Amino acid sequence: MxxxxxxxxxxxxxxxxxxxxxxxxxxxxxxxxxxxxxxxxxxxxxxxxxxxxxxxxxxxxxxxxxxxxxxxxxxxxxxxxxxxxxxxxxxxxxxxxxxxxxxxxxxxxxxxxxxxxxxxxxxxxxxxxxxxxGKWCRPDYNSVVATFCHNIARDLPITISAPDAxxxxxxxxxxxxxxxxxxxxxxxxxxxxxxxxxxxITLQELADRLREYRAIRETHTVGETGTGLGRALYATYISYLPVDDFAYPVTRHGDERGVFAEMLRTEHSGQFSFFTAGPGVTRGGHYHHAKTEKFLVLKGRARFRFYNMDSGETHALDTYGAESIVVETVPGWSHDITNIGEDELICMLWANELFDRDRPDTIAHRLTS
The missing domain is CATH 3.40.50.720 (NAD(P)-binding Rossmann-like Domain)
Known part of the structure; x- marks a missing residue:
């Protein structure tokens, strides 16, 4: 019509x-x-x-x-x-x-x-x-959300005369x-x-939430953004980013095995990372008591090996990027991943909990051939 x-x-x-x-x-x-x-x-x-x-x-x-x-x-x-x-x-x-x-x-x-x-x-x-x-609302006009989003995204001050309003x-x-x-x-x-x-929502709570969204780029930790007010506010905040801020770097950790980088941490559902490995390189060689992980090979060929720390049972499987197969690690099973291809291996990783240096739940155990 x-x-x-x-x-x-x-x-x-x-x-x-x-x-x-x-x-x-x-x-x-x-x-x-x-x-x-x-x-x-x-x-x-x-x-x-x-x-x-x-x-x-x-x-x-x-x-x-x-x-x-x-x-x-x-x-x-x-x-x-x-x-x-x-x-x-x-x-x-x-x-x-x-x-x-x-x-x-x-x-x-x-x-x-x-x-x-x-x-x-x-x-x-x-x-x-x-x-x-929502997106495209004019700041400093008739929407406190637009004004707060615009200013906080640019690290500009905001005024809150009645925080509990x-x-x-x-x-x-x-x-x-x-x-x-x-x-x-x-x-x-x-x-x-x-x-x-x-x-x-109170004005103070609104400002605090939006500042948390801004801090994601430093903390790499995201809270509730998938449903309800969190989803709508986060989408609105992101829509006020200047084009020069559409991208930001993450820290890369590299050694002779390859590169590891953490992309995003969640408050209640773990964290996302990726790593690379050169031909013949093995990464891992440890087990967890409660932590679980999901691996997805994006490029290259990988061999996953598992060893049950109680029964001694072993298991191995191969996967490669074109398959899009998720491989899960299981508590109590030591595991490692080896690049068995001729090119660089790139693998995405999700862990169900945030890494805690004081309680890493990661115990070294090298698998024998």
Whole structure:
């Protein structure tokens, strides 16, 4: 379908436009530079509208009325002139009950949208948003997350006037996912909606988390980044990295056997490394009581040998890069790995726990041929 986005060059609008195009829709983008005639033409073409245009930190209070109130009334009038009603999503705010220029004008906008639904029968989703965060949001404007991410990524200072103040957050991807689902089945009439999941965090906790993300490059240790708020915040922080910081080095340890480098440590699920070995070189020759490892040969040919420290049982297996076979070490079995090829061996390694020099759980035991 053809979807008209007002406020198309804003933070949410740009994210929405990308997701709509991914889904095969066409986007009509209206901005402050769009003329009244062009807006009217876009409304005639549109098969759905997402109304994002709004002012929350304008230069003058008059802009609140002009953009939040009058522009919404103008858009609703154009939609009434259509021969058929189309679904409309409008970004509103939880602040509509506040007696502020922003709250009052957003409440007026909701009134125009509810009247549109009543007069035309159009399904209208009035989505009352809390603080939206994510990639492409402008720092030092209306998102504390954007400001903190931008500054911390650049080692710039941030100001926290009320560390214990709690902010309510929704991630832009969750906002858009909810809207796309609604457009697929919009129902009827005016609907007041919210976005889930919603997260709550204090300003101090937010700053601390973002500083932890910055420190990953020094500590090589990553915390919760795979689900929920951790996933969304980490993705947002990374999106504010300057292009010169898209890459960073890791420490390489080399000797006559080859190179070893630790890539990433996790707080609760071990660490990732890689190593190399020249032809004929053997690495390892030890066993563990509780530690386990997974090896994946990326390049070359390797022979893994195992010896059971209790029964004396032995085992050996060969693997090479093109196979993509994971070889696991088992507690109580001594093991080593030998490059049996003619080229350099490159192997990826995951250990289930972080290496602790005081308790390494790595006991030397050379395997005999």
């Amino acid at each position: 053809q979807v008209l986005i007002t406020g198309a060059n804003g933070f949410i609008g740009r994210n929405l436009a990308l997701r709509l195009r991914e889904a095969g829709h066409d986007v009509l983008g209206a901005t402050r530079a769009t003329s009244d005639a062009d807006l009217a033409d876009m409304v005639k073409q549109a098969e759905a509208v997402v109304h994002l245009a709004g002012a929350n930190r304008p230069d003058t209070e008059a802009e609140f009325e002009e953009i939040n109130d009058h522009y919404t009334a103008q858009l609703c009038a154009l939609l009434r002139d259509r021969s058929a009603a189309i679904p409309v999503i409008a970004a509103s705010t939880i602040q509509v009950d506040r007696d502020t220029p922003y709250g009052r004008t957003k409440a007026n906008a909701e009134t125009h949208l509810q009247a549109l639904a009543s007069d035309s029968g159009a399904p209208v989703n009035i989505c009352r948003l809390v603080n939206v965060f 709690e902010v309510r957050l929704v991630h832009v991807d969750d906002v858009i996912t909810g809207w796309l689902a609604w457009l697929a089945s919009p129902g009827s009439g005016a609907q007041i909606t919210a976005i889930a999941p919603e997260y709550r």
